[in-house]
Amino acid sequence: MTDANLSFLALCVLPIFFLIFLKLIVRPRPIKIPIKSRHVFITGGSSGIGLALARQAAAEGARVTILARDLNKLEKAKNSIRLSTGIDVNIVSVDVCDFQAVKEAVENAGPIDVLVCNQGVFVAQEIVNQDVKEIRGMIDVNLIGTINLVRAALPGMKNRSDRKPVSIAFMSSQAGQVGIYGYAAYSASKFGLRGLAEALQQEVIADDIHVSLIYPPETKTPGLAKARKTMSRLTSIITASSSEMEADEVAKKALNGIKSGCFSITCNLVGLLLSIATSGLSPQRSYLMAFVEVITVGAVRIVALCFQWSWYRAIEKWHAH
């Protein structure tokens, strides 16, 4: 073979064969989840990202239920959604940590087509100084609360009468992909969601139920404003590696990702790099994204090491002064 033939083979033919191979093997297969006229159930829907999601889903013609604890905040959220869209959402006041209450709420709300487990609490503090009640609170609300929701909603979702595909989405965080100084307990709760999501997808694929994991960077919400008040400077320095977003932008990415049946939903460019760096054994339905992952993962690892270098340099400097 001549050199020209060889390079033609390497540059065009091999990648095309590889793309065809990936297209044949990616699992689960690509899917679309319609939300118009369907029931979208959003926890933590009275504030921040959840509220933005509820408003957008309602504007797209979904029947929306929002769940949170504080009834006052729920009423306010309902009014603000009515003001901006003219649509009424259902509100449910329940603590996700109470399985029995969650089960009743889910049964009363009627069949769910899209369950978005978005409720979450976060307090940034070094783990040695953090109150064990606060640590347990994050694990309980973020992880066990999500497990409660899944266990309460799954029987109804499996036995639904229409056979259209349905979705379960978890709100993780970029701190659920990489550990961040000050977020030890929070990261633990969000990393837990990944294991839950990966295993759950295998358990429910036969029922045409599709799992999504959303990984937002810092997002302007009441929750973040509160967390900022006590946040260590090092946490701010490290989280600034990924630019802050508006709740509406994150909600839009999340909703589009859910509708396209995406397993890992990223929100910004750093998020995309992070998802390639941590792609591991997460399912990938898009053969094009699988291709990008395989081709770029080595270079992205170098970028990741550079980020680690800059973070550890900040930590050293902090301890030196």
Ligand SMILES: NC(=O)C1=CN([C@@H]2O[C@H](COP(=O)(O)OP(=O)(O)OC[C@H]3O[C@@H](n4cnc5c(N)ncnc54)[C@H](OP(=O)(O)O)[C@@H]3O)[C@@H](O)[C@H]2O)C=CC1
């Ligand atoms: N903002 C950010 O920077 C980022 C946030 N995230 C994640 O996004 C999600 C939403 O965050 P954000 O919008 O900032 O949060 P907010 O604090 O603004 O809102 C949190 C929502 O969760 C509800 N909630 C909290 N605890 C419970 C509970 N035990 N049972 C039921 N509902 C509960 C709250 O209502 P109530 O208190 O009345 O119950 C509220 O509706 C969280 O999972 C968070 O971890 C991820 C990455 C970045």
Ligand SMILES: CCCCCCCCCCCCCCCC(=O)[C@@H](N)CO
């Ligand atoms: C190739 C590799 C690229 C690596 C880039 C890594 C950038 C990581 C930034 C992480 C930011 C995490 C914010 C989480 C905030 C959060 O969850 C809120 N609840 C609270 O602030």
